[in-house]
């Protein structure tokens with residue numbers, strides 16, 4: 265049974281009780297710990313700045329040429345919060361908590377959601393302090409608009425550029441630490457693999473996307489802040505670099521994947537947000553000690569669907585207020601690793617595996633372009649595992665995906681066959697992961713024979729064709745364990761209890 269490590273006691277005291285138990289290393293010891301952060305979007309930049317500010321050695325990697333180009337830059341609607349200046353007594357933490365649980369269709373953890381709504385007030389203060397120009401009314405108070413699905417709490421916005429302003433705040437904090445020499449930011453680098461020895465994280469394998477060099481980085485803790493995977497559907501509102509590679513490669517090294525089939529759909533095209541992600545406990549640590557997952561990359565707060573404008577909030581909560589404390593606590597209970605461990609066979613094998621995959625892709629020289637395969641996979645997922653799903657169609661998808669994958673590995677054509685800066689090669693590598701990950705999404709959808717979140721299950725509808733949720737059978741987090749390609753994953757269940765709503 266999975267242990268989410270939720271503190272005992274009343275809901276409203278859980279986070280404060282947890283914080284009282286958290287340890288912190290002495291300032292003199294902190295520099296000895298090396299922390300690797302994958303992703304410099306909202307959650308990754310915020311986390312890196314905080315941990316570097318506490319005195320730890322932080323190395324942060326991202327795909328783009330600037331961290332300012334990550335997903336949050338396109339977030340336009342705003343950020344929701346329990347903070348209120350109005351006299352509406354219904355605007356508050358309890359109401360926001362209720363809205364979020366209901367939007368997630370009762371498939372999220374009460375304790376995590378309550379913590380998110382509790383922290384939301386501090387997050388708005390932080391954003392204001394960082395210079396986010398939220399709209400204000402004639403009295404100078406923050407202006408709130410009410411999104412669909414939220415009965416009470418309104419969201420705050422800065423024109424139609426909210427995400428970009430908030431990202432600039434997190435980015436500026438990170439760059440301040442970089443300038444002070446406390447953090448290092450490496451752009452145009454891709455995580456190729458996670459290195460785990462005796463069940464504990466030891467580091468990562470990376471590729472410099474400009475030179476093509478593959479190398480290892482030792483770490484006492486690895487934090488995945490690599491964003492969501494909704495781009496798997498091809499027609500998506502996500503940035504082109506949005507991918508599943510970092511989380512899926514970690515999954516193949518032992519990290520459990522929770523709720524992969526839950527994806528938020530947008531009215532304009534396939535979806536906007538991956539609600540599923542790597543399984544984490546209350547401290548945002550995966551089932552692999554030392555591997556933490558924050559922001560959209562984890563599954564933790566949204567259940568089966570996301571309340572509008574709650575995503576930026578979660579990224580900032582994870583990156584500023586939760587993970588810096590819980591990662592510091594984990595480190596305070598460890599001994600710093602030694603640099604020489606990157607010579608161990610486990611690192612060399614992971615480097616060789618990454619090199620082999622790159623060389624394989626470079627030498628296929630087939631006839632079909634990477635985007636062509638991506639569109640085929642996306643169309644298939646939309647048709648068989650999109651908004652409307654049925655057992656038969658899902659089982660058909662499980663038959664077809666391996667066929668597409670097989671053709672991909674024999675017939676993909678890259679725009680150029682160069683092992684230096686080569687975006688076609690990068691895309692092919694990420695699509696190769698999507699091709700495997702797609703099976704896990706379908707597997708999870710087959711298992712969940714209920715209508716839930718924004719997905720309608722054909723076998724689970726009433727006479728008026730309204731979706732029926734099945735709490736008796738499916739009120740649990742479905743966390744999947746990888747057993748090897750071609751083998752069925754194992755299902756681990758974390759029961760979900762609702763005692764406060």
Ligand SMILES: Cc1cc2nc3c(=O)[nH]c(=O)nc-3n(C[C@H](O)[C@H](O)[C@H](O)COP(=O)(O)OP(=O)(O)OC[C@H]3O[C@@H](n4cnc5c(N)ncnc54)[C@H](O)[C@@H]3O)c2cc1C
Nearest residue numbers: 303304305307327335339341342455491559560573575576
């Ligand atoms: C069109 C659109 C509008 C949205 N509007 C809103 C809104 O109004 N309100 C709201 O709350 N949310 C909104 N969202 C969702 C929100 O923007 C995202 O959920 C949020 O920005 C995710 O932040 P993140 O830090 O988790 O990841 P991201 O910002 O996606 O950052 C991921 C980082 O990981 C790096 N990375 C990924 N893979 C690798 C790898 N293998 N190796 C190295 N680095 C890697 C990337 O380079 C990047 O730096 C919107 C999303 C979209 C698509």
